[in-house]
Amino acid sequence: MNKDIELYNSSLSASDKEICDVLAEIISSGLPEAENKIWHRHPVWFLEGNPVAGYSKLKDSVRLLFWSGQSFEEDKLQDEGSFKAAEIRYTSAAQINKKDLKRWLKKSGDIQWDYKNIVKRKGVLLRLK
Numbered sequence: 001m002n003k004d005i006e007l008y009n010s011s012l013s014a015s016d017k018e019i020c021d022v023l024a025e026i027i028s029s030g031l032p033e034a035e036n037k038i039w040h041r042h043p044v045w046f047l048e049g050n051p052v053a054g055y056s057k058l059k060d061s062v063r064l065l066f067w068s069g070q071s072f073e074e075d076k077l078q079d080e081g082s083f084k085a086a087e088i089r090y091t092s093a094a095q096i097n098k099k100d101l102k103r104w105l106k107k108s109g110d111i112q113w114d115y116k117n118i119v120k121r122k123g124v125l126l127r128l129k
Contacts (some may be wrong), residue, residue, distance in 0.1 A: 001036070002037055002043075003128040009024065015034070015092060019062045019091075022096055024036075024043065026096075026098060026105070027045055030068050031109065041056075050115055051112060051116075052066065052109070053067070053104075056068075058066060058089070062090050065080060065087050067083075068107075069108075070084045071111045072086065072107045084119075097120070112128045113126065113127055
């Protein structure tokens with residue numbers, strides 16, 4: 001795991017760190033070809049420079065975000081924002097369904113919208129896969 005992500009996780013409370021450690025481990029194993037780093041102050045995984053998955057500490061939970069998640073057609077993922085992102089929130093590591101997460105990670109590689117070039121396209125989002 002990226003040292004900056006380890007530092008991010010270590011800065012959290014014990015229960016939030018546990019959630020983030022589990023997420024980082026599963027995301028890294030589910031997307032072994034992905035680059036991972038701190039991006040906009042949060043851990044994010046990228047495929048060919050395009051953000052696909054990441055997590056962040058919110059006031060009352062840890063949010064797992066999939067940038068193209070609305071296209072996954074998964075009931076457990078909630079729409080986030082005005083583009084194609086979807087999220088799920090956790091308050092304990094026991095809530096993480098590893099089978100679901102692995103399926104979503106597979107979809108994050110198979111279904112992608114081009115967030116990498118969204119600024120160049122002045123907010124227009126195009127589907128890559």
